Amino acid sequence: MNQSELLKKLHAYAVPDTGRSVLQSIVTLGIFATSIIFMILLLQHGASPWLVVLISLLTAPIFVRLFIIFHDCCHTSFFRSRRACAMLGHILGVITLTSYSDWQRTHGIHHGSVANLDKRGMGDVWLMTVAEYNKAGRWEKLCYRLYRHPLVMFFISPPFLFFIMNRLPSKGFRRKDLTSVILTDVMIVLMILTFCLIIGWREYLLIMLPMMSAASLIGVWLFYVQHQFRNVYWAHSSDWDRFRAAMEGSSLYMMPAVLRWFAGNIGFHHIHHLAPRIPNYRLKECYDAIPELQQIRPIPFLSGLGNIFLGLWDENSRKLVSFSEARRLTTSS
Template sequence: MPYNFITLDESASVDSSSASEALPFTLQDLRASIPAYCFEPSVWRSLSYFFLDLGIIATLYAIAHVINAWWFFPFFWLAQGTMFWALFVVGHDCGHGSFSRQKWLNSLIGHLSHTPILVPYHGWRISHRTHHRNTGNLDTDESWYPVSQAKYEQMPWYEKLFRFYLPLLAYPIYLFKRSSDRQGSHFHPASDLFRPSEKWDVLTSTALWTLMLAFLGGLTYAYGWLFLVQYYLAPYIVFVIWLDLVTFLHHTEQEIPWYRGDDWFFLKGALSTIDRDYGFINAIHHDIGTHVAHHIFLSMPHYHLKAATKAIKPILGSYYRKSDESIWSSFVKSYRTCRFVPNDGSQVYYQSSEHQQN
């Protein structure tokens, strides 16, 4: 089924001539600095990451089945949930068209990567397209965008609970309800997330998601709830925590600007993110923390992002953001301080609830 994502040339057209007036470089300047090979995916290399992740997941299941001891399962949950997250990142590349240039292969591997971890591939792919086309735009961004102070003060307790106090468990709810001030579901083609031409893509992914849910129900019926918790639900929760943690840290930082109205354009918004270092996890989750270059060049394979980052850093200068803090220190700091942005202003930054009281 045909689908569209924003391409390198399209992202250049998204930026109007105002880009050269507001930034000391253009998208074309950045692209010209990057070696040409960085823009070309290798099908075999991409497939090798997919099969490697599947192989590790299968091995972990086999080890857990053989050992089958209470003391081992917490280690298994952490490792397997992390591998679920790695598999999600493979599907993420498929959604961007950076896995391969063959749309049918991207859809196939995307579904094989996402359906087992209860992600509706096309529904998520399309909403993620909205996020990338509108990164840093307070009015139109899709995920982990800040709310205004007025909205924060009006939010019901249950919405604040998952948005600000249990943010690392928010993803499944987001699939069904999206974020604040956004309507619709990732499962229903009538959602304003989707174009009419994307109806069958969305229905296909929703049907496969439903079949996966039925399969898990069948396992539970055959082997019991404890089996489901030990072998699937606990790793799934770890996966959700990883997904929310990484996405939160990509876009939630007091130093990252957000824009309203005409002050926003594509490249400016794409720079409203930050690179993070996850230590030895970087290789396991396919360098997803190399996020600035990814937001500028959406269809670049993950295995070329480091080389691209090295090439564009001298041009970006102070516009390039990277945190050297530990991941958990950064999370705790942003968790405590990033609550809302001012009601007015074309370029705004996160403020804390303590700021509101002063």
């Protein structure tokens, strides 16, 4: 099957089912709201704060699922109506601390430039080639090593991104992006003040902070593993191919069924980049129905954790390598 035939088959799945979208929204928001109400009741009846923290952490995957729906709205793949996607997207943007218009723009740039070495720097993870790293100054190397360190990448950066950086417009923002950021921030403040007035600020932090922090960690990990793996495809603009960028520059991350449900099938990321208009609930059936999509080498769930040590792109071997491997490559050349 050639590319055009494959894309034509994918197009058949890029049709939202309004009933399934509405049901998914109600179920996910319902579980989310029920969990928060349950934690509030526990605190009011003198339950241990540690129990509330535990439940808050267990609710984090539902928070991730809300972001997946937000993500689909940004692609206008969740409803047939762009207005319906925007309305739900703005609401979920307040809940997930992310401006709809600004994130939609930067994420769109990410889709248009994924795996392009000449268009790095917007909506992606900072990546240097081995040659760039060797030519870099001491300060830039230190910043890059800190940025790519697992402790910073997966435990410090995620909360900073969602709590702080998302409060500001991204580079190259348009007027409507700035407006969206301001309105989202205002609504977030009002939401927090309302909760604090009703249940108290300590109780609010006890319920929401563990959940949001853990969800940010999970979200960043999912985004990371989708494009940071050993045999990932990268190319300069002159050689860059959109089809290969989707099929080889995006991962097939295999997760257990329950985790796949929470993550909205985002592990089928090569399909998502081939056809972003496919709703999350159709990615798995699309994968099962089209054999060509199954030819991608999968990343097993646990072995994917090894990718956290890969930090540089080697243009000679065309692989993502660790810093120690890069040193050996440099010494031997």
